[in-house]
Amino acid sequence: MSPLDMLADVVGPRNVLQDASDIAPYAVDWRGTWRGQPLAVARPGTTAEVAEVVQRCGALGLAIVPAGGRTGLCGGAVAPENGPPSVVLSLERLNRIRHVDARDFSIVAEAGCVVQAVQQAAAEAGRLFPIQWGAQGTAQIGGMLSTNAGGIRTLRWGNARELVLGLEVVLPDGRVLDDLRRVRKDNSGYALRHLFIGGEGTLGVITAAALRLVPALKRVESAFVAVPSPDAALSLFSRVMASGAELIGFELCARFCMEMAARHGVGLRMPLPLEAPWYVMVEIAAAHESVPLRAMLEEALAEALEGGEALDAVIAESEAQRAMIWKIREDYPDCSRREGPAVGTDTAVPVSAVPDFVNTAERELKARWPEGRMAAIGHAGDGNIHLSLHAPEGWTDRAAWVERAAEMEPLVNAIAVSLGGSFSAEHGIGQSKRHAMATHKNPVALELMRAVKQAIDPEGWMNPGKMLP
Amino acid sequence: MSPLDMLADVVGPRNVLQDASDIAPYAVDWRGTWRGQPLAVARPGTTAEVAEVVQRCGALGLAIVPAGGRTGLCGGAVAPENGPPSVVLSLERLNRIRHVDARDFSIVAEAGCVVQAVQQAAAEAGRLFPIQWGAQGTAQIGGMLSTNAGGIRTLRWGNARELVLGLEVVLPDGRVLDDLRRVRKDNSGYALRHLFIGGEGTLGVITAAALRLVPALKRVESAFVAVPSPDAALSLFSRVMASGAELIGFELCARFCMEMAARHGVGLRMPLPLEAPWYVMVEIAAAHESVPLRAMLEEALAEALEGGEALDAVIAESEAQRAMIWKIREDYPDCSRREGPAVGTDTAVPVSAVPDFVNTAERELKARWPEGRMAAIGHAGDGNIHLSLHAPEGWTDRAAWVERAAEMEPLVNAIAVSLGGSFSAEHGIGQSKRHAMATHKNPVALELMRAVKQAIDPEGWMNPGKMLP
Incomplete structure (x- = not known):
């Protein structure tokens, strides 16, 4: 039996993809950044089949690349370009x-x-x-x-x-x-x-x-708030949290991000004129009907306006208006892509360090790439701001900008780490952040990680070329 | 330099306890169940000193027993009786x-x-x-x-x-x-x-x-509720949770437990006459002033009374009444000890399996020890019920009862595990549950645990004789 027949023996021939055209979708990530050719794609249908496939791959000397919906941003579910012979193990049939x-x-x-x-x-x-x-x-x-x-x-x-x-x-x-x-x-x-x-x-x-x-949530209230600075946004965050309202969303957005959304979004309407330097999307919720959520939000925003933390604010008056606020946030990544080439980051800092982080990054990016346009948007309530640096308006050559701004990510990572933060907040490491692991990861943590990897996967079959630098 | 001088060299002579009388409090757990003689107690004052003590102990071939407030129930912070030469490393001076x-x-x-x-x-x-x-x-x-x-x-x-x-x-x-x-x-x-x-x-x-x-919590409301059965208690739990009220406490108590509290407690007043088989202590809270907490609790309890989940209920009318409900719960362990010898457990099951767990255990304990008296009290909202089996009234010989009921804990552990639960919910393993690890712990998990231990502490210096069977 050939190696792939031995897998087909477990999951059935239809569930071992071998033709180039069948494998193709699994051989590249959805953004087209990471490519790598597995020998085959195995699609087991039960846990027992997964176990058998894994065991046989080990015996055959084939590495395993586990794959799910493959929406990751770091190339974690794609075989590495010059990696060992491997099989993509897709879990798609384990869907009960x-x-x-x-x-x-x-x-x-x-x-x-x-x-x-x-x-x-x-x-x-x-x-x-x-x-x-x-x-x-x-x-x-x-x-x-x-x-x-x-x-x-x-x-x-x-x-x-x-x-x-x-x-x-x-x-x-x-x-x-x-x-x-x-x-x-x-x-x-x-x-x-x-x-x-x-x-x-x-x-x-x-x-x-x-x-x-x-x-289940019974009531939700959202607001779109213009704020003068990241520091004011943080004060607003702290105010709403301390008020005891159940905060379930707190997104900080630079005006430039909202401008891109307004320019490229389909059917997006901005709740406020884009005259402030920063905006915040706030959402509070209650699982009980009788929580006076609207009054709670109005009160917090009134205090914020009075305290100078907010410049202007709109509370969604209907479910449609509420949906619009969050649609702006959801559609933002697409709008941002339509604006042209950019390089991005995924850092987090302690929540109280967000203003320092944003201000420092803005200053250093401006000094280094005066032609670039910084976008800042993210989950400020977690300290997780996604900074990116856009090419000047009209710039079309993506590769050239990526090369020119290649040092942007390491620079922003270093700022985040210097503030006690993380160079990979929510996207993970995969292939794209291994260099940052090598630079910034605490060396003792890295040694422990290697010891754990060696203890659990001594042969290194599982997703080689990922995470560990 | 003697070994202990080498430690004194790091933390100062006053912080290496060597006299039997100084060591004594560290050589026994607070319940007097676990005893073990360390060579010394080291009390470093900084992280760097901890590191140096640990390193020197390794070089000297001395095992380390880390100790904190030593309130644990499983003997985890006491040197094992026939263990290797060891030093108790007390963290008490790292208290900033x-x-x-x-x-x-x-x-x-x-x-x-x-x-x-x-x-x-x-x-x-x-x-x-x-x-x-x-x-x-x-x-x-x-x-x-x-x-x-x-x-x-x-x-x-x-x-x-x-x-x-x-x-x-x-x-x-x-x-x-x-x-x-x-x-x-x-x-x-x-x-x-x-x-x-x-x-x-x-x-x-x-x-x-x-x-x-x-x-910070701005409002808290508590109730003491008589319920007909654990199943009714579970329905009440689900009702309050689903209502969206922020549930922060949900304790299930058998009448026998409340009787012991009433009998032995100092200054305890029962909020209800003890006529029901089971009682529940419920607490809901709000971090925002304007949440109508009292009405929320009244509504949930009214529905529960109507639905037959509750037989009777008292909502605390004052902070003093509220404190009394929770003082009953807090003083319970002491009251229970005053009732006489008992053997206990610390299991958890899925929340929805609590009734099955309690009923099965009650039946099996009754069959095996008809003279025993089962106590059941615990965090029902987590599925963590502490069952214990008390000796008959008037029984005074603790050792004899512990011997007679020695199989109670393994039996209850087995019932919990058979329902998808844990034989150690919140107290941990230490020395006292190692036998249960050997019996009930998933063997693959145990193998992985050993591999991790070997990877991080290959010499086995850290707290030997604990946790791993």
């Missing part, structure tokens, strides 16, 4: 929701479930699965967990990690770690699951997860 | 609060800070450090994290683990893992901190932590 328990506020879903399908199943049970980000209609649970996805609700419910009750993982040698329990307290040994969550498939393949649900 | 940032909702505290001191520092900054349990006036931050402490607020804010933003750890070879960052999003590699949190000092010594604060 195994269990929903409304009374228990939990759901058990397989790795290949699309995130939105889990959100919907939770909603049908009258509950909320609270993670939310742009790619949720394509991203899968396994990828969400392997990258510890974030998004715009992190300040309230945490990253994907915080939503996990239990995990099922196929280890590099094919053993199954069955810890798919819905138990909320378990102090029986090392918290192994946290190695696989955010482990980017380098320690094993997540095949299913028991996830926490929360009470 | 390094940083409080109200705007950022964070606090950085050293391992030896008493938990209550951190709560107070947070309160002074107008914030809440939300973990809460009986021993908080003695327990220290390092122990809280090393055991991933739980308590009565876990259903709202999670275990200690969920409150950590960053950690500083001295590794078994004396290297310092400095990850004491206040950043809320960081996807740059394996989540190493989660190995040390709940790691019971077997992988390193936590020396400081950056911790998450939350908005």
